[in-house]
Structure formats: C-alpha cells, structure tokens
Amino acid sequence: MVGPLNTKPPAGEVRSSGAQPAGATRRSAVGLILGAPLLGACAGVQQSLSQFSSPFSSSQPGPAPGPAGPPQQSEAVGNGQVKVGLLLPLSASGNAAVAAQSMKNAAEMALAEFQNPNIQLLIKDDGGNAQGAQQGTQQALAEGAEIILGPLFALSVPATAQLARTRNVPVIAFSTDSSIAGRGVYLLSFLPETDVNRIVEYSAGIGKRSFAALLPENAYGNVVEAAFKQAVGRKGGRIVAFEKYGADRAGPARTVAQALGSADALFIADDGDSVVATADALTAAGANLRNIQLLGTGLWDNPRVFASPALQGGLYAAPDPAGFRSFSARYRAKYGSDPVRTATLAYDAVALVAALARTQGQQRFSPDVLTNPSGFAGIDGLFRFRADGTNERGLAVMRVGSGGGVPVAGSPKSFGA
Numbered sequence: 001m002v003g004p005l006n007t008k009p010p011a012g013e014v015r016s017s018g019a020q021p022a023g024a025t026r027r028s029a030v031g032l033i034l035g036a037p038l039l040g041a042c043a044g045v046q047q048s049l050s051q052f053s054s055p056f057s058s059s060q061p062g063p064a065p066g067p068a069g070p071p072q073q074s075e076a077v078g079n080g081q082v083k084v085g086l087l088l089p090l091s092a093s094g095n096a097a098v099a100a101q102s103m104k105n106a107a108e109m110a111l112a113e114f115q116n117p118n119i120q121l122l123i124k125d126d127g128g129n130a131q132g133a134q135q136g137t138q139q140a141l142a143e144g145a146e147i148i149l150g151p152l153f154a155l156s157v158p159a160t161a162q163l164a165r166t167r168n169v170p171v172i173a174f175s176t177d178s179s180i181a182g183r184g185v186y187l188l189s190f191l192p193e194t195d196v197n198r199i200v201e202y203s204a205g206i207g208k209r210s211f212a213a214l215l216p217e218n219a220y221g222n223v224v225e226a227a228f229k230q231a232v233g234r235k236g237g238r239i240v241a242f243e244k245y246g247a248d249r250a251g252p253a254r255t256v257a258q259a260l261g262s263a264d265a266l267f268i269a270d271d272g273d274s275v276v277a278t279a280d281a282l283t284a285a286g287a288n289l290r291n292i293q294l295l296g297t298g299l300w301d302n303p304r305v306f307a308s309p310a311l312q313g314g315l316y317a318a319p320d321p322a323g324f325r326s327f328s329a330r331y332r333a334k335y336g337s338d339p340v341r342t343a344t345l346a347y348d349a350v351a352l353v354a355a356l357a358r359t360q361g362q363q364r365f366s367p368d369v370l371t372n373p374s375g376f377a378g379i380d381g382l383f384r385f386r387a388d389g390t391n392e393r394g395l396a397v398m399r400v401g402s403g404g405g406v407p408v409a410g411s412p413k414s415f416g417a
Contacts, residue, residue, distance in 0.1 A: 069097055071132075072125035074139060078111050080118040082357040082364070084350070085140030087150030087160060092128025100128075100152065102339050103174075103346035106327075107149075109334055110350035117354040126151050130159040137163045145169065147365045149349045152342070154180055161185045170365050172352075174345050178223070181389030186370060188349050188383070190319075191390060192220065192269070193227040195297035198317035198395040200231035202409055203265050203295055212241035212263040212292075214256050214278055216270050224269045224297065245278070253281035260287055267295040272302025279310040294400075301398070301405055311400050319380035320396040320411045327379045348378035374415065381411040 072090040086107055088100040104123060111117055122143050124136030133156035140148060141163060147170050151157055154177035164171050165184055173180070176189045203211075211232055215221040221244055232239055241259035243252035260266065266289070268278050275296065279289060294314030296305075301318050305311050324344060331339040356364040363369055367387070375384030375392075382394030394412040398405035 069093075071127060074125070074136075075121075075123040076143075077108055077121040077123060078117060078119055080120045080354075080357070082119045082146055082353075083140075083144040084119050084121055084353050085137065085143075085145035085148040085150075086121050086123045086346075086350075087126045087133055087136045087140070087148060087152075087156070088123070088346075089128030089132075089152055089156075090125040096128050096152070099340045099342055100125075102343045103152070105335050106331065106339060106343035106347040107350045109331060110347040111354070113330075114351055114354045118357050119350075119354050121350065126156055126160075128153055128156065130156050132156070134159040134163065136160075141167055141169065147172065147353055149346070149353070150174060157185060170367075170370060172349050174342065174349075178390050183389070184367075186385045186389045187391055188345050188352075188385075189391070190298055190380075190393070192224050192297055194391070194393045194395060195317040196224055196227035196269070197231050199267075199295050199297065199315060199397065200228065200235060200237075202315070202317070202397045203293065204235035204237060208265040208293060209237050210240050210263045211237055211265050211267060211295075212256050212259055213239065213243070213267040213269075214252060214282070215242075215244050215268075216274065217244040217246045221269070228267060228269075249278055249281040250285070253278065253287075254285040257282050257285035257287035260292055263292060265293045265295055269297045269299065271299045272304035275300060275302075275311065276304050276308045279308060283310055298395075300400065305400055306402060306404050308400075312402065314400040315408065316398055316400070316405070317395045318398050318405065319393065320407065321398075321405065323379040323381060344379040348376075348380070348383075351378070352376055382413075382415060384415060 069091040086104075088103055089096045090100045090104065091097060092100065107121060107123075111119070111121060122140045122145055124140055126132035126136045133151045137148060137160040148160055148164055149172050151160055152174045154175040157171070157173045157175055157180045160173070161171055161180070161184065168184075171185045172188050173185055174189050175187060176191055178187065178191060178193065181187045213228055215225055225244070229239065240262045241256045243255050245252040256266070268275055270278060282289060289310050290313075294311060296314055296316035298316065298318040300314065300316035305314075324341070327344055327347065328339055331343065353365070356369060360369050371385050371387050373384065375382050380393065381396070383391050385391050392415070394415065396407050396411040397409035399408045
C-alpha cells in the first residue's frame, strides 16, 4: 500500500511514506490534492443550477427539458500512457451543461496540479442521455481507456456500465443514485445515506435517544427514510414520530408537532427552501423548535436555511467547508469564475486515477485497489468505495448560524474498521 498523501498544491506530488515533509501544512496533510490510499492497518503502504451547486440530492435523473446545444468535440488532454475516459453532459439542456463545463475545468485543473501525471484524459460529451453515454463510452474504450469517469446522470450510467463490463473496465460515476452502483460501477458523489448515518451517530453521541422525523414524499425522502430508521436502530434509539409530506405539509406537521414532547431530536431532510417551509409549518402547528435539537443533511448547506430564525442551532452533516474554499480560490484564479459544487467530484476522480496510475502498477484500477478500506483523501475529506459500489465519506457536523454553517465536530482523520 501507499502511505498518506502529503503534498502542497499545486505540485501534486504523491509520496509513498507516511512522513510529512518539513513545513507541511494542514491542507497538505489532509490531502486536498487527492492521491494515494491513506495509511491504514497496513502501515507503510433537480434540474436547476442549484442542483449542481448543492449536490446532496438522492438522484440526478437527467438534464432539464429544453433545447440541447450542439455536441462538443472529443478532446484528449495530457500525454500520459494511461488512458482515462471522462464522460460529461457538455451539450445537455438547461444548466447541466454549465455544471459539466465546470467539472471539465476541474478535471483539467487536477491534471495540471498533479506533478507529471502519467494519464491522458479522453473527454467525451454524452449529451446528458443514455445514447450519448453509450457512444462516448464506445469511443473511449476503442481509444484504450482503462477506466471511465462519469457519467453524471443516473439514466446515463447503465449504458456506460454495460459496455465497460464487457472489457472489464471499471466506472467511477458521479450520480447520487445508489441503485445503479455495483458490478464495477463506483459512485463518487455525495450520498444522502452517509449524511444520515453521520448526523444520527453524532446525535446519539451527545445523548439523543428519541427521534421524530418529517421527510418529503419523494425519491430522496425514501432513501433518507431507510437510512434514518436503520441508523437509529443501530444506535439503540427510538422513533417516536415519523411523517412524510407532499404538497401539503400542514397535516404531517401537526402530527409531528403533537409528539415532540416525547422526542429530544427532530430530523428534517429536504432542500433549503423546503426545509424552511417545513419549519414554518411546524411552528404554525404549535411546535417550539427552540426546545428540541433539529437535525438535517447536507442539503441544509443553503443560505435560506442560515437565514431562517427557526432553524438556528440545527445540526447537519456535510463535508468540512475548508477544502472547498481552498479549491474554489484556486479555480477562480485559473478560470475567473466560481466552480459548481460538483466540480470537486471531477477533480478528485482525476487526481485519484493519476495517483493510482503512478503507485499501483498493473493492478491500479482493480477492485482491491479501488475498495481499499483505508480510503482516500480528497478535497471534501476522506472517502472510500464499498464493494457494492457506493461510497462512504468522512463528514463534519455543522451548526446552523446566521452567517453560515459552523463546524461543531470535525471530519474524521481515518476510517474505522
């Protein structure tokens, strides 16, 4: 195995031992230039731009309806020997193309910041649809791609996976739909299950045992519901009230509000606007939200949430924001604009394959290497791929404040067993 990454941007050099160089900064030690597996037991070895700005939703089915742009020409970036396919919806309709361009920029930035990478990116426009993904994958495989990064949208991933499996080529997709993971498809994304596990575990650690929950009646709510019930059960907690809402929040909010006297934590999982509306519905139903610990997911990382008086003091799980701030500053300096939130996924994916190409020999993209239980250090903190293709992230716990999220528990420095 390779030791932890101890590099300073932008050099991107991967080191093979655990010793930090003199003068190493915290940023370099955490590994914002993602690269090598972390030192573990083996010592010495929504269809708006907001969907992409806060990519913690449960699925990204496809681009918004509307006219698509002209297909983008394929590009080959870098001159390394290891070929890496990168599929993005560069000509998709709506704001998907904006997000795709930002992710493409981030991928190229990772290549530029990694010292002497031995990879070449084969960038393909999948148009945000399955047919485009199939064509792009065929082209990348024909050009010798050893691994495919992308697609972004869940509906495009099976078309890529089907072709890649015939060549025994792994896929690292950016979708947040866990149902498409597995059999050589790994998801490098922000999965809501990880948010739920982190916030429930933290809550249990500070003495919360009785939980109420109010969730949306949609695909995201279904994923979160299953994760929440499992997480509470694992921690020996109990759920004293559980409701889901559709267009009308008033009825479910009244039911939950009436049960809050026997709960010491209330879990609300939805996007920023909806969380605020749900909190308002609970208040209108007579709930005093200041008397209970509010809990949420990464979707709470939203200005509307921070501006809501009712949600002040609420806790939610999300990546430590320091990594994204540093990345954003370098991105702005290079491209003159702000990155979308999903841009770090493309950056980390490219940095990961560049590091594995350098350090892992012919087994560089094998399942054993990709599912290293010690994980990898990325811009948004630790992550690791599970054997089923989903991922686990080391998340911080944030408290809602009027000026933004404030960390109350840092992200872990290593994964447990």
